[in-house]
Amino acid sequence: MTLMRAIITTKRGASAGRLLMRLDEAGIEARIIKDGCEAIVLAEGLINEGKLQEMPEVANFTIAKSQFPLASREWLQEESTVEIAPGVVIGGGNALVIAGPCAVEDREQIVKTAQAIKKSGAMALRGGAYKPRTNPYSFQGLGVEGLNLLSEAKRITGLPIVTEVMTPEDIDLMLPHADILQVGSRNMQNFSLLKALGKVDKPVLLKRGMMATVDEWLQAAEYILSGGNFNVILCERGIRSFEKRTRNTLDLNAVPLIKSLSHLPIIVDPSHGTGDRTLVPSMSLAAMAAGADGLIVEVHPNPKEAVSDGDQSLDLEEFDDLMRSIKRLLSAISGKSLECSKCSVAA
């Protein structure tokens, strides 16, 4: 009987509120993570496992030692899956490739890119409407206009949309347009944003902070999970090191490490991870070989004229080549399937 955390699943139809009162009487703090027919409750305190098991609302529970209990393998031994759109699933053997430009620039750019990447086999379209830029005088994104163009690209191609949200105030604006809300590297520890996303019913793509350890990253995910939103996808995008030839140091060690610590799906961003178009194909293959559940790749019809990140964007043909290589790789080394999810999208 020491200080510990338990993740409790309630019996069908049992009252999570009553369980909280019962735990409170026993001197144990608890919160409802997810209410519903079978609620999830997180309890913290001097837990007597025998007594906990006897509480009438408790179906089962897991004692978790991790700093990120809901994100940990302690709680869920199997990989969790996230459904992006009807039939488009990531995790549990389903790989997901997201592609598109850094920033939405105009209708032609985004639609043309969407059509091309779909043909090559990508399952979702990325594009920034609100851009976090280091310099206040740089292009900050098209804003609402950009969101509308993304929605149009979705209408035309059927591809679900991934776009970045920078502040809690913008979430409502984005919900009608986005299928996945992306949290950028610089916002990984924007805890107000993470808390707000815990209350949203949309998948969140949580990029690793360029300065974040794997443990900090999983605790950031825990912020979202503990709000009740279990649809979190992690994204390794490179950390900051002393090496100057690459924009960042893509840390592929994080892929098997996350797989051992957490049940959450993890994808890799080789574009920001290297900052160099010529390195993207090799590092994409390496990421999948390391066990990633997918990729997010910057693709632009004309990288040289891109408003931002042109140096790290593939053109449409290069992306098509990459997709072929990835399929060959997956068929050789893993049970992961890129095809079946794509079919679902196409259906």
Add this chain to the structure above:
Amino acid sequence: MTLMRAIITTKRGASAGRLLMRLDEAGIEARIIKDGCEAIVLAEGLINEGKLQEMPEVANFTIAKSQFPLASREWLQEESTVEIAPGVVIGGGNALVIAGPCAVEDREQIVKTAQAIKKSGAMALRGGAYKPRTNPYSFQGLGVEGLNLLSEAKRITGLPIVTEVMTPEDIDLMLPHADILQVGSRNMQNFSLLKALGKVDKPVLLKRGMMATVDEWLQAAEYILSGGNFNVILCERGIRSFEKRTRNTLDLNAVPLIKSLSHLPIIVDPSHGTGDRTLVPSMSLAAMAAGADGLIVEVHPNPKEAVSDGDQSLDLEEFDDLMRSIKRLLSAISGKSLECSKCSVAA
């Protein structure tokens, strides 16, 4: 006549709006940074210096090559000063020591600390009401109650208050309580927050991101300045490195570097910078010897029982000793004065 930026001061009473129109006709993008009797306008484009000088609204202008023109020494050669409260000034030879606990815990803790640090010569009180915590289950601060306790400590001691703001939504709540709004290391590139703080009429203490270069930091400051809020104080608080014995690596090189690049005042946080109480006095003296305009030091009446950051907090006596050492140091090596500002507070 190449692409460049100019910071323009308008003539007294001239219309900044009219100047914008005039610049627009000349194909030059411009924005009003600060309106008023003498407005500040930032223009960007193919600027013909001769023609610019001839525009009737233009009093004078500076061509700036820096990525952070308003923060740069190109624009202001002299150190700028920030008035925290009537008579409490930082910059331009006035040093400022801020002290207080990591988190506001209760009335006794914060009032006792405020009284003690005032007696020792500190000029402002720090204390967190909203805490950015790595783990979602850690103590997140007292919130509004904490703000109220800070205000009470101010009523009793007269010390101006420094407290952290984590999201644009909280700014209004904090304005009645805070004399300086602090942006934490993890939010240094929370651009939505920076933009919102550019519209506020309160000094901002901008901590360096733990993985931010000096250039990124000054561009973050530029976000606030370009919104019209010129009262920005920088704070070096340690960067992340491979060394594990210290919580962070306090980068004192940043002090003379910032002094050469920018006119903004810079203070140092030796508490987060080292994470170790025993290193704080030495590094405080080193910071002042390096030319810092002040310090922000964690002080707690009983560090061993602190809710957070106890390992790096000085107790009241240790802080008193430190203040004596700092005064001796300043009298020997610089024209900086710690006394006069303090007197103003006391008055």
Add this chain to the structure above:
Amino acid sequence: MTLMRAIITTKRGASAGRLLMRLDEAGIEARIIKDGCEAIVLAEGLINEGKLQEMPEVANFTIAKSQFPLASREWLQEESTVEIAPGVVIGGGNALVIAGPCAVEDREQIVKTAQAIKKSGAMALRGGAYKPRTNPYSFQGLGVEGLNLLSEAKRITGLPIVTEVMTPEDIDLMLPHADILQVGSRNMQNFSLLKALGKVDKPVLLKRGMMATVDEWLQAAEYILSGGNFNVILCERGIRSFEKRTRNTLDLNAVPLIKSLSHLPIIVDPSHGTGDRTLVPSMSLAAMAAGADGLIVEVHPNPKEAVSDGDQSLDLEEFDDLMRSIKRLLSAISGKSLECSKCSVAA
């Protein structure tokens, strides 16, 4: 006619010495990199390309702008190959897997390992006799006894030997035993050692310094090449970052980066790169998918009882599984062959 470097190949039978005199007369400094029937000369100065071409000893030359001209793709567009032992080649489509324990411990350990890894398909045996240890009181290796045991393992299995050399004084001692002389991460900029290895007629495995940029690494290789030893194999083994879950941060970006900058073969050490046995298989596959020419993997018959680095060593079975996966991967994604070199060894 500006200051530049030229790598000159002399005509068959021409005198390199005479060419040096001729260049000296023209005010150009030069040195013989490799003498022989067709010598390689490096010239530096105000080179007039037309006049250089006309010199009777000059067969052809390359103007190199790189800081590492002999290591650069400017000079050699095709990948260079290194022959480790008769028929065992790395580079130019030939992959090489080196395996073995961190330190040679005793006869049974090293012979058993050698036999097992050979059976699994490894082409060379690694094992440390002189160990660079952080602590002076740690086991420093068996020394000469270790070298003798390596030679015995070679006699029994035919596998060529890779072992580390720490100081110029030890080179002569090692030459009869080693087929590849390894330079460890901490010695990557031990320039006295690099110069001495430039004079040796054995391949050198140059590990990347844990804090070295790719440019510094290639310049370290240039020290060896410029001494006349062209048999250099690079080895990425992880760099130091802030992440603490892994011993190092294996920087696979370096693989395609080196491939674009240099003609030298590059292998990857996933054992030191991660410090964690459970991450080794994933990162080995990732390394090969990124385009590496091979691997160096720590293998021990009983990792739990290893004198050093047990945590990161595979056991014999795990290594066998890994080799199977690598073969599957290579057959799917590259023209690289692991089989043919192995056959050569077996022959």
Add this chain to the structure above:
Amino acid sequence: MTLMRAIITTKRGASAGRLLMRLDEAGIEARIIKDGCEAIVLAEGLINEGKLQEMPEVANFTIAKSQFPLASREWLQEESTVEIAPGVVIGGGNALVIAGPCAVEDREQIVKTAQAIKKSGAMALRGGAYKPRTNPYSFQGLGVEGLNLLSEAKRITGLPIVTEVMTPEDIDLMLPHADILQVGSRNMQNFSLLKALGKVDKPVLLKRGMMATVDEWLQAAEYILSGGNFNVILCERGIRSFEKRTRNTLDLNAVPLIKSLSHLPIIVDPSHGTGDRTLVPSMSLAAMAAGADGLIVEVHPNPKEAVSDGDQSLDLEEFDDLMRSIKRLLSAISGKSLECSKCSVAA
């Protein structure tokens, strides 16, 4: 009775060899660190403190838990001192400023510098004769000629000489010329060199590796100490971080940290630590305020024409100004004396 280390001082005239035999019988490994009238012996094993105390050769002993027992404060609570030359002492309240050019270039340069820095109050002259250069084609130092010029500067000024040794083979060559043998950052873990320096009767200046933690650094010092050479001076010279504005990140945290962990004197190199002449004065003062025992500063009569490191070298006048500031600082904040040691030199 658990596995531990003891540092034993023998009784006057007792036989250290006999003590070793006695320990061996008790199953304890031991080595003589320093022989002589009162020998120092390091014992490792299952030590029974009572029995150890009873051994007739044992005068007293310290049980050390540190990984660097001889360098630790566990063994020596007081700061140790190192005598550089008759009357020139560092440590224990005596500060030492070493100055001079990166590389010895010619007679005039080194003599003029020596005379000027002596007049300004420096107590030793630095100058490189053998230079560790990243690029094999860069100037590698004057070698023996450089050593001779250093000796001449010493004859003229009386200043002791600090110069770098790169490999064990060069030590004998340097002994007649050098009063302090410097180990450069890139060689901090060149263990063969460290072992050789443990056998030398000259002070060693051990620079921190740019990639080394404080613990690794102290273990590198332990290599020298455990060889019997107790005259080790540590030198913080900047670590590698992501910041690009400075050549390195001078880690002044290391100064109080070393002071708490070790009795060895520590000086600071602000020239390499920043790579920028304009930052050197501020960081020199900061280093002394942090508690350093001295400085090593690059000074050149004409920095713009320096063969290497001109950007970070002070000219003679700048150095003179710096020395005045340092004296003012020391008089204000510490009991350290720069004057008395200088007087000794002058005598």
